[in-house]
Amino acid sequence: MSTGGRTLVAERGGALGGSLRVPGDKSISHRAVMLGAIADGTTVVDGFLGGADNRATIAAFRALGVAVEGPDENHRVVVHGVGRDGLRAAEGPLDLGNSGTSMRLLAGLLAAQPFDTTLTGDASLTRRPMRRVTEPLATMGAVIETGAEGTPPLTIRGGRVLTGIDYALPVASAQVKSALLLAGLYAQGTTRVTEPAPTRDHTERMLAGFGYAVERGDGWAAVTGGGRLTAAEVDVPADISSAAFFLVAASIIPGSELVLEHVGVNPTRTGVIEILCLMGADIREENPREVGGEPVADLRVRAAELHGIDIPEALVPLAIDEFPVLFIAAAAARGTTRLTGARELRVKESDRIQVMADGLNTLGVVAEPAEDGITITGGPLGGGRVASHGDHRIAMAFAVAGAVADAPVTITDCDNVETSFPDFAGAARAAGLAVREAGPDEY
Ligand SMILES: O=C(O)C1=C[C@@H](OP(=O)(O)O)[C@@H](O)[C@H](O)C1
Ligand SMILES: C=C(OP(=O)(O)O)C(=O)O
Numbered sequence: 001m002s003t004g005g006r007t008l009v010a011e012r013g014g015a016l017g018g019s020l021r022v023p024g025d026k027s028i029s030h031r032a033v034m035l036g037a038i039a040d041g042t043t044v045v046d047g048f049l050g051g052a053d054n055r056a057t058i059a060a061f062r063a064l065g066v067a068v069e070g071p072d073e074n075h076r077v078v079v080h081g082v083g084r085d086g087l088r089a090a091e092g093p094l095d096l097g098n099s100g101t102s103m104r105l106l107a108g109l110l111a112a113q114p115f116d117t118t119l120t121g122d123a124s125l126t127r128r129p130m131r132r133v134t135e136p137l138a139t140m141g142a143v144i145e146t147g148a149e150g151t152p153p154l155t156i157r158g159g160r161v162l163t164g165i166d167y168a169l170p171v172a173s174a175q176v177k178s179a180l181l182l183a184g185l186y187a188q189g190t191t192r193v194t195e196p197a198p199t200r201d202h203t204e205r206m207l208a209g210f211g212y213a214v215e216r217g218d219g220w221a222a223v224t225g226g227g228r229l230t231a232a233e234v235d236v237p238a239d240i241s242s243a244a245f246f247l248v249a250a251s252i253i254p255g256s257e258l259v260l261e262h263v264g265v266n267p268t269r270t271g272v273i274e275i276l277c278l279m280g281a282d283i284r285e286e287n288p289r290e291v292g293g294e295p296v297a298d299l300r301v302r303a304a305e306l307h308g309i310d311i312p313e314a315l316v317p318l319a320i321d322e323f324p325v326l327f328i329a330a331a332a333a334r335g336t337t338r339l340t341g342a343r344e345l346r347v348k349e350s351d352r353i354q355v356m357a358d359g360l361n362t363l364g365v366v367a368e369p370a371e372d373g374i375t376i377t378g379g380p381l382g383g384g385r386v387a388s389h390g391d392h393r394i395a396m397a398f399a400v401a402g403a404v405a406d407a408p409v410t411i412t413d414c415d416n417v418e419t420s421f422p423d424f425a426g427a428a429r430a431a432g433l434a435v436r437e438a439g440p441d442e443y
Pocket of ligand 2: 053098099100101102321348349393420
């Protein structure tokens, strides 16, 4: 899924040092706009991630009749809530760009509206599986048409009465769980979602923050329809998924010591820290605190000798977006790292198992893909030209690889880095990484 656009070059530089606050959490930023839109009153969001994915969510709600200000230069967004029944039909399809979270959560939120909505996206998003949300939503009474193979565009037929269901998720997915809970706000009775393994629980926490009762038990969450949400103040922590690039870079570049400030360390997101520590990393959580219902800490990371591990499958959903850069850590580690139970990586913005294996092979690393994972043998990294396939996390992962490679790593198709990490190259340089835009003769 080539999107063309920018090419980045990453080279060996010095040790990383100082402190850095990476941009706001993408998952929390999406949810703040969604819940703010259907709440009563005005929601103020600070630390909002102004990446393309979250801007797609804002644009969708504006098209649905919600006044949203920002994000401004201080990363503030103000959402003028229209109340649970205040959304209006959009004039045309909602283009959600590259953002799977926007599409799946909106499918749930819009399933019980009195009007039709069509959701579409870019070349990557329109290849991603949507039956995982449309099928359980249909069981609740929704009518949602998909393209061939259950892919977008989705056309949601309005005017349906939804009934709560008790649903056991076949795959561990926070997007599916969230879609059903959001539909459940509008359903008759109780919607209960049980997950096979814990996934990020930002929806549950934020619903509670907006005054909506969420029942939670061991592995399940439930809402009862018919209630109202009250506007809230949301303080979005820095995104651990963006911090992950620097956790790995500072771990593998000798002499590094870096502090990542105000990072969200919700236990449903900290698999990357646990996996790196199992590999021998030196990462400490400092100044732990709670901000707006989400745990936050400063992360101090020092360079360490990493070694290969068998990644415990229980940690997979807790680190699901961090595997591209964890594979770089594995390539720079001594010995072999094995990942299993991670088939989901094949249906992200790209097939993250195959695309990472191809790029690592290009850099001379032995990486053997399997249906549900990969085996990577650590060793010296060479330079070369790798294709990110328009996948932001692949592009940034290989930018970290360049810092320990023998020769420059050139990464193509990097426009989508903007989806989750605006000015990644600038932040990387501030921390000490040698990442730059390719010159005209390097494309
Ligand atoms: O709920 C969310 O905000 C997300 C859930 C995860 O997706 P899945 O639910 O498909 O695992 C993750 O990969 C995505 O980046 C964000
Ligand atoms: C999978 C991701 O996002 P989404 O599903 O929202 O496109 C991601 O950011 O790595």
